[in-house]
Amino acid sequence: MQDDSRLQGTRRPGGRTARTRAAVFEAAMAELAENGYAGTRIEAVATRAGVALSTVYRRWGNLDGLIQDLVDEITVELPIPDTGTLEGDLTEVARIIVGLHRHPVHRPWLDALIMTAVRDPASRHTLTETIRVRIKRAATVVDRAVERAEIPAGTCADEAVRMLAAPFYYRIYISGEPIEEDLPERTAARVLAAIRAGTVRSGG
Amino acid sequence: MQDDSRLQGTRRPGGRTARTRAAVFEAAMAELAENGYAGTRIEAVATRAGVALSTVYRRWGNLDGLIQDLVDEITVELPIPDTGTLEGDLTEVARIIVGLHRHPVHRPWLDALIMTAVRDPASRHTLTETIRVRIKRAATVVDRAVERAEIPAGTCADEAVRMLAAPFYYRIYISGEPIEEDLPERTAARVLAAIRAGTVRSGG
Numbered sequence: 001m002q003d004d005s006r007l008q009g010t011r012r013p014g015g016r017t018a019r020t021r022a023a024v025f026e027a028a029m030a031e032l033a034e035n036g037y038a039g040t041r042i043e044a045v046a047t048r049a050g051v052a053l054s055t056v057y058r059r060w061g062n063l064d065g066l067i068q069d070l071v072d073e074i075t076v077e078l079p080i081p082d083t084g085t086l087e088g089d090l091t092e093v094a095r096i097i098v099g100l101h102r103h104p105v106h107r108p109w110l111d112a113l114i115m116t117a118v119r120d121p122a123s124r125h126t127l128t129e130t131i132r133v134r135i136k137r138a139a140t141v142v143d144r145a146v147e148r149a150e151i152p153a154g155t156c157a158d159e160a161v162r163m164l165a166a167p168f169y170y171r172i173y174i175s176g177e178p179i180e181e182d183l184p185e186r187t188a189a190r191v192l193a194a195i196r197a198g199t200v201r202s203g204g
Numbered sequence: 205m206q207d208d209s210r211l212q213g214t215r216r217p218g219g220r221t222a223r224t225r226a227a228v229f230e231a232a233m234a235e236l237a238e239n240g241y242a243g244t245r246i247e248a249v250a251t252r253a254g255v256a257l258s259t260v261y262r263r264w265g266n267l268d269g270l271i272q273d274l275v276d277e278i279t280v281e282l283p284i285p286d287t288g289t290l291e292g293d294l295t296e297v298a299r300i301i302v303g304l305h306r307h308p309v310h311r312p313w314l315d316a317l318i319m320t321a322v323r324d325p326a327s328r329h330t331l332t333e334t335i336r337v338r339i340k341r342a343a344t345v346v347d348r349a350v351e352r353a354e355i356p357a358g359t360c361a362d363e364a365v366r367m368l369a370a371p372f373y374y375r376i377y378i379s380g381e382p383i384e385e386d387l388p389e390r391t392a393a394r395v396l397a398a399i400r401a402g403t404v405r406s407g408g
Contacts, residue, residue: 166374193401
């Protein structure tokens with residue numbers, strides 16, 4: 001019981017640097033949630049975090065750099081499922097996607113990133129990089145299934161993840177249709193069927 | 205050669221009402237392309253079309269009504285492929301989606317509809333209705349394949365279309381990754397594999 005920071009899920013271990021980082025991230029998420037991407041100022045983030053503006057600039061350069069770092073941290077914290085079967089793992093990955101989009105803190109900045117990318121193509125790199133890192137991370141479950149010979153070698157793991165994720169983003173941001181409770185299982189089954197039929201390979 | 209309006213693809217047949225409609229639609233698309241959804245005023249559309257503002261109000265009520273009508277007309281004009289096989293038809297539907305998103309006039313208002321829907325959930329109905337009508341229209345090719353016993357009865361046609369369309373919207377609006385030339389064929393093959401495995405049925 002000596003290290004009581006371990007008892008609080010929201011408190012980060014580490015020294016002053018880690019505390020500054022956590023405070024700035026928390027302030028940035030709150031500002032993004034309240035004001036959206038366009039309305040968020042790096043000055044307001046620093047004030048809210050109780051951190052000198054010069055510290056924020058030195059560390060992240062600008063708001064884009066800060067958001068990229070924040071997004072990377074959240075992505076790295078996303079669990080990689082290991083249920084023992086690819087269908088189980090894909091279902092879990094889909095549930096994680098749904099959970100992120102229902103999360104009161106994560107949803108606003110995802111919306112903000114998407115709106116910014118559509119409005120201003122020059123600033124879309126943050127969203128593209130975020131998604132690229134997430135695809136790579138989730139692709140681990142497909143690579144593992146190839147290793148244990150559950151699915152054919154030559155399956156494109158990134159492409160399988162895109163196929164799994166796309167129907168959720170499509171419903172949330174495009175069609176606006178509700179996400180049925182069993183959609184994660186059903187989408188995982190479809191991706192697996194396509195993989196087994198040998199249709200999920202790298203492009204020519 | 206009597207009906208020379210048939211020789212010009214951009215000219216619509218019909219009387220004064222049809223000409224007014226065409227002029228207002230053309231003006232609305234130009235305004236949307238230049239100013240986006242948020243910057244488009246119904247007064248500017250009327251002026252540009254050379255049509256009395258009262259006529260526009262009487263006919264469409266407001267800008268949302270006008271855009272909905274415009275979007276419906278474009279959707280109705282989208283061809284429904286009939287190549288003889290479901291794989292061929294799905295590939296064509298996917299190519300039509302790609303074509304719309306590369307079109308210099310259609311892309312801006314699609315972007316505008318999506319941005320507006322993300323920013324303001326209360327106004328997302330126009331986008332949702334647009335997509336709903338498109339899904340229904342494209343679903344015809346799946347229903348036909350069931351009728352000719354190419355695929356199992358009980359296949360959910362709408363769900364097959366969502367599965368086909370989602371990876372394209374995902375790349376365009378979310379991941380920002382390029383659309384490879386053979387993605388329509390490859391996506392069609394994946395959807396067909398999932399249908400044949402019996403995984404594309406209506407939700408429970």
